[in-house]
Amino acid sequence: MYVAVKGGEQAIARAHRWLADRRRGDRERPELEVAQIGDQLRLAVDRVMSEASLYDPELAALAFKQASGDLTEAVFLLRAYRTTLPRLAVSEPLDTASMRIERRISATYKDIPGGQILGPTYDYTHRLLDFLQLAGAEVPPAETRDDVTDAEPCPQILELLNDEGLVEQAVDDGSEPMDITRDPPDYPMDRAARLQMLARGDEGYLLALGYSTQRGYGRNHPFAGEIRQGQVEVEVHVEEWDETICVGEIALSECQMINQFGGSREAAPQFTRGYGLAFGHNERKTMAMALVDRALRAEELGEPISGPAQQAEFVLAHADSVDASGFVSHLKLPHYVDFQSELDLLRRLRREHARHSSPERGESLDRPSTEEDTSARKSGQGKHDRESGVHGS
């Protein structure tokens, strides 16, 4: 006698326990501390914070640990926590011009006021495995750190071009931006909403899209005008005291791309901009984001929309890794009711196909219906349905 599978609850509980065991690994070795992750795997932590849109290095490190190093899962964990947090205040816009710089480079000028500061970058490392790290070799302390962090705030390169009017101005019109964490997407979206969605978009996805613009699918001739990383103060205006106070500092990466100019009979040609911003040290993300931001401005700037990266609804609706991984992974859920429906239909169609494949092949399978198609298409206004033989039952 057939008995349906039971005990789902127990199976789930045991799976969770097994998972925790696997995560802990060999008990002979010390358990990974969250603080170690924050210290030594900081780029993973920064990426988790950015895509989860929550600046909390400790909890991001916890999420990374809990997810056994699965970044997408860690982003999801932290995002799900974020959504339960009350909103206590809204900060003033961050002033990245007054960033305490750790790294700051421009590809558009050889030398710049404030200097090119390489900072802690992988850029010029030779990608040779360092076998000494297997042996736990001592690492000497950094040398330039103090000089760098004491530096005065550096001017932003694009502001230098502003003086000549060579680059478009990004002006704050004072309007309240849409909040993508609270309001459903409403296409078309303005740039403020688009940038929010890109800021928490999956890095790999944005990287691929940004790359596609470089290969000709919506090319926009970018120059890395400036990339900067460092600490920025977060300020909150307290109405009761009528004062703006600093509530802390966060690490940020910012990329300003300078792109091919637009212009028209009325407006003189100017460089345009693409913008990228992310928590922590997240340079690749900000560059990709800036390329995609610029690509998404195609319509606004009167450019032909020829590449996938320029199609706002496509780009934005699929950027979020929590959305995407959830929906892809839901295919693991049982679908046997719908599959049964398809099985049933397929068997029927094959039976009919076999019947009609005999010499006296009937007409019903390939009866042309072009006329009906056309009339149904014309019946678009719905009210005409009955005239074209279309009706509800």
Added chain:
Amino acid sequence: MAQRERVTTERMDRDAVSAAWPGLADPAHDSQRLFRQILGAMSEPGTLATLAVPAPPSDALGAALWGVVLTLCDLETRVWVAADLDSPALRQALAFHTGARITDDPASADFALLTHDAFDPQTPFAPGSDTYPDRATTLLVVVERLANAGPSMLSGPGIETIRALDIGDSPGCRALMDRLAANRASFPQGLDMIFGCGARLAAVPRSTRVRRADAKEVN
């Protein structure tokens, strides 16, 4: 020092407000219970529900509609208040209990509070658009009475056959039912209404067909 005094005075005012205009004793569970009644009323147009809500000091609004306000309004909603219901006390109570923003522009209101006497079909409440019909004002209206009797006959979604609803005989009440009857012509744009009479409540959304049994065709 001045700061502290101001805060203390504000707190006393707030205590006074909350004493006079009661809130929900158990916000999570009370608002859930009230919402289910409101949802039931909207799902089955014309059915009567009695809401267990502490009555506000002003009879003009009534317990049921005050309950609707407490259940649905918060700082994300804009509320328009007709002149005959408007008072500093109501405004304070709305701000204190819900944080809702009061608006003078009926077209930007999520909810409008009014009495049947104050209903003017010309008031430009938001009917939504064909693309976003949900962006429409919900009218919360104090009516003369609520009974399942003639003359208005309701049918459509939520109604198995036909349901009678009587909200009163005043010109305002008749105008309200006429306005509801007009919803069909502009559907999916339209106004949804929740009626209150004391602790009793009924709702008629825009999907409802409204016909007067005693009169010539409306509209």
Added chain:
Amino acid sequence: MNGYNFAYLDEQTKRMIRRALLKAVAIPGYQVPFGGREMPMPYGWGTGGVQVTASILGADDILKVIDQGADDTTNAVSIRHFFQRVAGVETTTATTAADVIQTRHRIPETPLRAGQILVFQVPIPEPLRFIEPSEQETRLMHALEEYGVMHVKLYEDIARYGHIATTYAYPVKVDERYVMDPSPIPKFDNPKLDGNPALMLFGAGREKRLYAIPPYTRVESLDFEDHPFEIQRWEHACALCGSDHSYLDEVITDDQGGRMFVCSDTDYCQSRRGEVA
């Protein structure tokens, strides 16, 4: 559960969803955008339904959760367990005993009664999405009641296969106005949408849309005069309860391809067997 509000969602989120639900009920079949939140389970796994249920559920409600018609599928177990934990509600597997039923892919065989609420988990709420991928375009098509493309699509199936090849998530027209996706229920369940005494609420979490069918609402499955809508039928009866009128799952019983058919609605099947015994 420590640190979380009753039914997980904060009150402000619940109010936002409740306001959207009232508009959904007022405009049957229209997809109301709402500020869907991340939930502690993945998008695509019922977050829309869970948010709707969390916004309507009360401490005295009795909750039933099914997936594929069954109470014991892992995702149904998981969601039921979530609500037991965050709302402390009583749960049941009996369709007749439930006040709120959250479902994925089925409508129970036992007729629902007035006062019950059926909450559907919806993956893709837009019935026109696979014909027109742009949200801006489909929104306009709904506004203009421009549904010709849907009929063309169905008719193309007829031209190719001799049948409409949509077997689940079969589009319906609600109250003669909106074309609506009934979620991926088999079309076998579509007739149950029409004139049902229960309130039916649909939640799509990832796509951030809610919609509703009020009780006793006219719901028609799209079809053609020469190809009327019809539901699946089986040549078999349920091997367990003998039902010849319920939706059956095919179960492979051995590696020689042996198979049997059993009710997908486990509660229905069990109660029938109880009656017979």
